[in-house]
Amino acid sequence: xxxxxxxxxxxxxxxxxxxxxxxxxxxxxxxxxxxxxxxxxxxxxxxxxxxxxxxxxxxxxxxxxxxxxxxxxxxxxxxxxxxxxxxxxxxxxxxxxxxxxxxxxxxxxxxxx
Amino acid sequence: xxxxxxxxxxxxxxxxxxxxxxxxxxxxxxxxxxxxxxxxxxxxxxxxxxxxxxxxxxxxxxxxxxxxxxxxxxxxxxxxxxxxxxxxxxxxxxxxxxxxxxxxxxxxxxxx
Numbered sequence: 001x002x003x004x005x006x007x008x009x010x011x012x013x014x015x016x017x018x019x020x021x022x023x024x025x026x027x028x029x030x031x032x033x034x035x036x037x038x039x040x041x042x043x044x045x046x047x048x049x050x051x052x053x054x055x056x057x058x059x060x061x062x063x064x065x066x067x068x069x070x071x072x073x074x075x076x077x078x079x080x081x082x083x084x085x086x087x088x089x090x091x092x093x094x095x096x097x098x099x100x101x102x103x104x105x106x107x108x109x110x111x112x113x
Numbered sequence: 114x115x116x117x118x119x120x121x122x123x124x125x126x127x128x129x130x131x132x133x134x135x136x137x138x139x140x141x142x143x144x145x146x147x148x149x150x151x152x153x154x155x156x157x158x159x160x161x162x163x164x165x166x167x168x169x170x171x172x173x174x175x176x177x178x179x180x181x182x183x184x185x186x187x188x189x190x191x192x193x194x195x196x197x198x199x200x201x202x203x204x205x206x207x208x209x210x211x212x213x214x215x216x217x218x219x220x221x222x223x224x225x
């Protein structure tokens with residue numbers, strides 16, 4: 001079956017620090033990969049995505065590269081801000097099976113001033 | 114503005130009562146989904162629908178029911194058969210292709 005494993009949190013950083021949140025996956029077929037962000041008390045927002053190997057998704061200073069050889073999709077940001085404090089979810093969707101987004105358990109990020 | 118609305122934001126229910134959560138979208142999406150979120154467990158799929166008057170069970174459908182009478186609407190009923198209904202419920206929608214799902218703001222259900 002399909003599964004997503006992401007690093008457990010919580011992760012606490014100081015403002016302007018470098019962020020990495022690891023995500024690895026197992027999937028049948030060729031998945032699309034996503035990072036979603038959830039701010040306190042809100043729904044999920046798509047942060048970035050990549051649909052094929054070696055694609056790089058980027059948005060708001062966040063980046064993640066689809067690495068098929070290591071089955072990974074690690075999220076990075078060079079300089080975090082207090083406003084980046086949220087829960088980050090890695091997810092996958094196997095091509096064509098639109099109904100099935102498989103999520104990791106989420107990583108809580110707290111950025112201190 | 115296009116988007117997904119869920120109501121109410123907070124909902125309290127007594128044990129033994131059914132309760133219905135609303136989800137409406139004006140994105141003209143064909144597919145709609147319901148997820149349940151519990152602390153430390155990520156999101157789990159309850160039901161999904163890819164066309165009006167048709168829907169399929171997800172991973173944790175027991176104790177829930179849905180309907181899809183209109184393209185824009187996909188209400189979820191949490192029945193008294195659901196043993197542990199206290200959770201945050203998220204509705205999402207998407208086109209049939211590509212595969213990005215867009216989420217509503219969620220409803221937090223608490224059983225008293």
